[in-house]
Amino acid sequence: MLERFDLLQHAPLEGARTLLEIGSGPHAVATVPLAFRVGPEGRLLAGELSRWGNFVSIVADSGLGNRIFPVACDARRLPLRDDAVDLALCVHGLRSLRGEPNSVRIIREMLRAAPRIFLAESLPVARTAAQRSHLGLYDLREQVFRAGSGVADDSRYPTLERVTSLVEQAGGIVDAREIVEIDLPHFLAYFPRSLVERVPAAETRDRLLQRWDEAEAIWRQKGEDHPPVGIVVAHRP
C-alpha cells in the first residue's frame, strides 16, 4: 500500500473529483490510497471482475468506505456512460488483463469513461540482485498458471514501450511517461512449489520444477526488491 501511495504522487489527481479504478483486486491495495487522495468530497468507483477477496473488510477498516463504490464489472465493457468520471486508473493491473487485445479494449473503455487515464505497472527491469531474484520467480508464474489451470494470470511485466503502444492502439495520446524507482521490498513473486507439482503434463512439469527450484534458491538467498514501475498518463483526442 505504501508503494501505491508513492505511485499516486505521479497521477494527475488535481481537480479530479470522481475516479474509476480498474482491477481493484482482493486487497484494495491501490483503492485505499486512491480514496484517501481523492479527498472527502471525492468518489472512487472500484471496478473489479471477480476477485473481491478481503476487499470489503479492508475498505471498512480503512474508514474511507463512504468514498468507495465497488463496481462488479468486466472492464472490456464498462457499465458507465461516456465521461462518467474525471480520471480512470489501472495500478499494477495490466498483468492480469489477459493479453494485448483485452488490454487495448479495456484501455479504450477507460478512455471512453474518462478524458484522462493513468496506468502504472512494474517493469521487467532489474538493477539489483534482489530485483533480479524477484523477476526470476515472478516470470515463472504465467507459465505455471497456464500449464496448471489453462488460465494465464500474472503475465510478464510489460516494457514501458509496450504500455505506450497499448495506449496508442486504444486511441490515447500519451502526455507523460516515466520510470519510478521503488525503494521497497516486494513480496509477490513467491508461489508454492505444490502449484508446479500439479501441472498435468509431465515434461512441462519437470522443466518448470527445475526452473522453480533454481529461481526459489536465488530468491531465498538474495531476497526480493520491487522492480522499477512504468507510468503512462494519456488523454482522449
Ligand SMILES: C[S@@+](CC[C@H](N)C(=O)[O-])C[C@H]1O[C@@H](n2cnc3c(N)ncnc32)[C@H](O)[C@@H]1O
Ligand atoms: C493484479 S490484480 C490487483 C491490482 C491492484 N490494483 C493492486 O494495486 O494490487 C488485477 C485485478 O484485475 C482484475 N481484472 C482482470 N481482468 C479484468 C476485467 N476484464 N475487468 C475488471 N477487472 C479485471 C483481476 O480480477 C485482478 O483482481
